[in-house]
Amino acid sequence: MLEKYIGQRVEIVYLDRTGNITQRKIEIKGIRGSIVRATCLQTGAPRTFRLDRILAWQPAKIA
Numbered sequence: 669m670l671e672k673y674i675g676q677r678v679e680i681v682y683l684d685r686t687g688n689i690t691q692r693k694i695e696i697k698g699i700r701g702s703i704v705r706a707t708c709l710q711t712g713a714p715r716t717f718r719l720d721r722i723l724a725w726q727p728a729k730i731a
Contacts, residue, residue, distance in 0.1 A: 670725060671699055677709065677728035683721045693728045 670678070677695045684690065694706035694715065704717040709728070 670696065670704060670719070670722070673725075673727070674698060678725050679728045680717070680722050681724040682717060683723055685721075689723070 693709040
């Protein structure tokens, strides 16, 4: 599923642990099990995301 996007930028819709839905642009660094390691393109901070909480994704448009 998202494995083919490792090293690329994608836009995701994510359901966080408190039930908030957010839209983020990330660069995927790696996937291990059900955890996606990425860099948030807005803040530059490293982030982790659970695969089962990613509701939708698409390649990010380069602006």
